[in-house]
Amino acid sequence: MLGPYPAIIAVRFKMLLQYRAAAWAGFSTQLFWGFIKVMVFAAFFASSSLAQPMTFAQVLVYIWLGQALLALLPWNVDQEIAEQIRGGGVAYELLRPLDLYSYWFARTLAFRAAPTALRMLPMVVFTLLVLPLIGLEEWALPPPESLASGAWFLVSVLGMLALSTAFTMIMHICLMWTISGEGINRMMPGIVPVFSGLIIPLPLFPDWLQPILYWQPFRGMADVPFRIYSGHIPVTEVLPEILNQWLWFGVLVGFGYWLLNRARRNLVIQGG
Amino acid sequence: MPLLRKGRRGTVAESLWLYGRLVSQSIRAQLQYRLSFTLTAFGGFVTSVVEAVGIWALFERFGSLGQWTLPQVAFLYGLVNCAFPISEALARGFDVFGKEFVKTGNFDRLLLRPRSTVLQLAGHEFQLQRIGRLSQGLAVLAWAIWMLDIDWNIGKVLLLLFTLISGVVFFYALFIFQATISFWTTESLEMMNTLTYGGVETAQYPLAIYRGWFRGFFTYVVPLGCISYFPSLAILGIADPLGSSLIFQVCAPLAGYGFFAVALLGWSLGIRHYTSTGS
Numbered sequence: 411m412l413g414p415y416p417a418i419i420a421v422r423f424k425m426l427l428q429y430r431a432a433a434w435a436g437f438s439t440q441l442f443w444g445f446i447k448v449m450v451f452a453a454f455f456a457s458s459s460l461a462q463p464m465t466f467a468q469v470l471v472y473i474w475l476g477q478a479l480l481a482l483l484p485w486n487v488d489q490e491i492a493e494q495i496r497g498g499g500v501a502y503e504l505l506r507p508l509d510l511y512s513y514w515f516a517r518t519l520a521f522r523a524a525p526t527a528l529r530m531l532p533m534v535v536f537t538l539l540v541l542p543l544i545g546l547e548e549w550a551l552p553p554p555e556s557l558a559s560g561a562w563f564l565v566s567v568l569g570m571l572a573l574s575t576a577f578t579m580i581m582h583i584c585l586m587w588t589i590s591g592e593g594i595n596r597m598m599p600g601i602v603p604v605f606s607g608l609i610i611p612l613p614l615f616p617d618w619l620q621p622i623l624y625w626q627p628f629r630g631m632a633d634v635p636f637r638i639y640s641g642h643i644p645v646t647e648v649l650p651e652i653l654n655q656w657l658w659f660g661v662l663v664g665f666g667y668w669l670l671n672r673a674r675r676n677l678v679i680q681g682g
Numbered sequence: 683m684p685l686l687r688k689g690r691r692g693t694v695a696e697s698l699w700l701y702g703r704l705v706s707q708s709i710r711a712q713l714q715y716r717l718s719f720t721l722t723a724f725g726g727f728v729t730s731v732v733e734a735v736g737i738w739a740l741f742e743r744f745g746s747l748g749q750w751t752l753p754q755v756a757f758l759y760g761l762v763n764c765a766f767p768i769s770e771a772l773a774r775g776f777d778v779f780g781k782e783f784v785k786t787g788n789f790d791r792l793l794l795r796p797r798s799t800v801l802q803l804a805g806h807e808f809q810l811q812r813i814g815r816l817s818q819g820l821a822v823l824a825w826a827i828w829m830l831d832i833d834w835n836i837g838k839v840l841l842l843l844f845t846l847i848s849g850v851v852f853f854y855a856l857f858i859f860q861a862t863i864s865f866w867t868t869e870s871l872e873m874m875n876t877l878t879y880g881g882v883e884t885a886q887y888p889l890a891i892y893r894g895w896f897r898g899f900f901t902y903v904v905p906l907g908c909i910s911y912f913p914s915l916a917i918l919g920i921a922d923p924l925g926s927s928l929i930f931q932v933c934a935p936l937a938g939y940g941f942f943a944v945a946l947l948g949w950s951l952g953i954r955h956y957t958s959t960g961s
Contacts, residue, residue: 435873442876442880446884453887453891454740455744457744457745593721593722593724596722596724596725599729600730600731603732604735609736610736616742
């Protein structure tokens with residue numbers, strides 16, 4: 411039923427796993443960023459004796475999982491797909507006996523998942539196990555709130571991957587409107603980190619902003635899984651959150667399909 | 683034409699004139715693609731606004747950062763977010779050096795020309811689009827100055843300008859270091875981002891909130907604190923919880939120039955080490 415798509419995912423995944431050196435460089439960079447953020451938040455928490463919507467330990471979870479899963483967020487595009495659109499290679503893609511959306515979706519899924527697969531494990535192992543050993547236990551990633559929280563976290567990471575892939579697809583399709591598409595994509599490194607919670611955890615934004623932050627798809631790409639892990643979203647309230655992720659996934663895929671159909675009608679192939 | 687005189691490396695004045703030509707050419711080239719330029723600049727603006735929103739939200743939630751208020755931290759933020767984009771605009775040649783010059787072997791062509799490699803790389807591209815981030819940094823700095831009751835005198839104004847220029851020079855030196863490393867590694871190292879972008883992030887907050895080893899690193903090894911935190915204390919009239927003296931705070935930005943000198947020294951060592959990848 412799935413046809414050639416799993417094979418497309420597997421091939422791209424293997425190819426992207428070749429970039430191991432880049433992954434190591436990324437690991438140290440993200441570790442360093444994590445340290446800065448941890449120290450900044452520690453200083454803020456030390457400044458106020460009021461009860462906050464999140465504990466420092468829950469913020470630690472948020473920071474380190476954010477660093478571990480950074481590559482999963484839809485802030486950039488697959489340069490090979492971008493090149494196909496720019497260079498006219500998309501004409502060949504349209505000739506394939508495949509549904510273009512599904513074909514690109516499979517590629518994009520691998521594009522999002524492979525770098526993350528490489529980076530996630532070292533980051534989690536290091537911050538969860540190594541940091542306490544070298545005397546930085548107060549900065550370490552706490553273990554999941556409970557076994558159930560940990561299991562639900564893994565489930566919600568799947569939703570995160572699906573959401574992020576669907577959104578990256580929209581970014582790819584926007585590139586078919588060359589210049590304006592690139593302009594939209596240039597905004598994403600600004601927009602995605604705020605609304606997903608990577609800049610600061612969403613619950614720490616002012617209370618009057620919370621309703622706005624609740625009704626948007628980026629929340630499911632970081633905030634929801636991270637809070638499930640730390641127990642900030644208790645196990646009893648997990649199910650609606652997971653459903654919410656997949657609801658947004660449906661919306662984004664639907665929009666992507668519609669956009670692609672429109673784009674195909676306007677498509678001008680560059681080159682002869 | 684003095685440019686065509688043979689056998690001379692060129693005077694300082696001539697180098698500056700040539701640099702001016704290269705920059706104006708680069709600006710004109712970028713303005714050919716006006717829409718693309720506008721969108722990129724606007725993207726940079728949005729990205730940096732977002733970081734400022736994050737800091738604002740944290741102050742909304744926590745009230746203060748130790749002794750520091752939002753306008754005071756905004757001052758630090760504005761300072762570094764003015765210096766960095768100017769550096770980024772000017773040092774593009776060094777920023778892309780590994781990828782576009784060493785890996786491709788294009789650096790050989792620069793070595794054959796009768797002008798210094800530093801001049802040629804400095805004039806490689808002037809990234810006008812950084813104006814997006816710069817305008818945001820300037821706006822935050824202006825807001826901070828307006829909110830803060832600073833006891834201005836001519837000395838403080840000069841110190842502010844001196845600090846800004848030192849900041850530009852400091853970040854420029856980081857880009858030269860990044861380029862120098864690629865003589866050995868060929869690729870530009872993503873790790874250097876921890877010092878450039880990571881440096882910007884670090885300098886947005888008072889140095890005093892960080893751990894001792896971290897502060898030491900960013901004061902004595904990579905003198906980031908010397909072009910942001912320390913002179914800002916003198917301008918804002920805040921007593922340093924770390925106990926630095928006023929004279930140190932005022933002189934600290936000099937470290938930016940020392941750092942630049944070391945970077946140039948490293949650069950000339952790197953060139954001696956260079957072996958082409960081309961055929």
